[in-house]
Amino acid sequence: MNVVFLSPHFPPNFWPFCVRLREAGHNVLGLADAEYDSLRPELKYALTEYYKVSDLHNYDELVRALGYFTHKYGKLDRLDSMSEYWLETEAMLREDFNIFGLRPADMDRVKRKSVMKQYFQQAGLRVARGKVCRTAVEAQDFVEEVGYPVVAKPDIGVGAAKTYKINSDAELMDYIATKPPVDYIMEEFIPGMIVTYDGLTDIKGNVVFDSSLEYSKGVMDVVNEDTDIYYYMVREIPEDLREAGRKVVKTFNVRERFFHFEFFRLEDGSLVALEVNMRPPGGLSIDMFNYANDIDIFREWVNVLTHGSVSQQAKHPYFCTYVGRKDHIHYKRSHEQVMAEFGPLVAHHERISGIFAGAIGNYGYILRHPDLSTLLQAAQAIQERA
Known part of the structure; x- marks a missing residue:
């Protein structure tokens, strides 16, 4: 299989997609405007070939790149970036090169919030x-x-x-x-908390992996107030959320894709559909899939492309929490104190790329534990102000 990966270096935690593709024996054709020497070694190793353009927004350059790949490797089977930003560009390239996946005719329903509402209502879901x-x-x-x-x-x-x-x-x-x-x-305005239904579908539109996030506060408030946030993956997805999410999968015809659907959970327990995103949830959430389930979701995505199914079923043995901190906020605990006090809970931590910092912070910690209260106490302590 010839797979074109647009912007394989960014977001910076998505490089394992290319590595797992190469390990499965596929040709991984990287296409971006970054210098080849700036790519991390693992990504360089994974790429069968890398085509650098001067600007990923220059569509003519992208067409020439795919023409070159086609001439050298034959029919292009898949093209993706896993990023919302390039969704329309990818759709146009798929149309021009007859590649499976979302096309320009699909863009209104997956990009325009006003059109999403119509599809939610077709699925029998309540909307704002x-x-x-x-x-x-x-x-x-x-x-x-x-x-x-x-x-x-x-x-x-x-x-x-x-x-x-x-x-x-x-x-x-x-x-x-x-x-x-x-x-x-x-x-x-809907006075509720945002919950998500996230996952991956096979080529027939069956959900082969699912998960759900709950947030300490709304992302809109975090950005507008320049404050911090934590959110966590649940161990048991509420049945009404799973049912609503799968209705959305069917109505939007989500095939062989990651998805990230947002709902409001109201005080009376009911759900209101908010929006769809045809990508994994943002930030380090895709890594949280792995830590929450002891799986390799990057490999499972490749398994779906290669074999049509996943090799592992998610068991959700852990709650998994992302805790973000912002540089301008003076916290009670230093990073060193956080690691000393909560180190056994910390599965991963890293500095966050600036483009995501407004929403999820300049530094992020991924914590996991079977008990939610243990994680939430740690998250609140990590974000405790001085």
């Missing part, structure tokens, strides 16, 4: 009332309909960047005057 408001009058009419607070976010966007929580007429006027010149969707 929302509307793309392009004028001040439309925004004011929507607020009149649902009341304050409301949330405004890009109809196409990744994460919580440039997202507004609007509580008053004055804040509404400020939003109208300052928002970026792209389509924004306004939604009623």
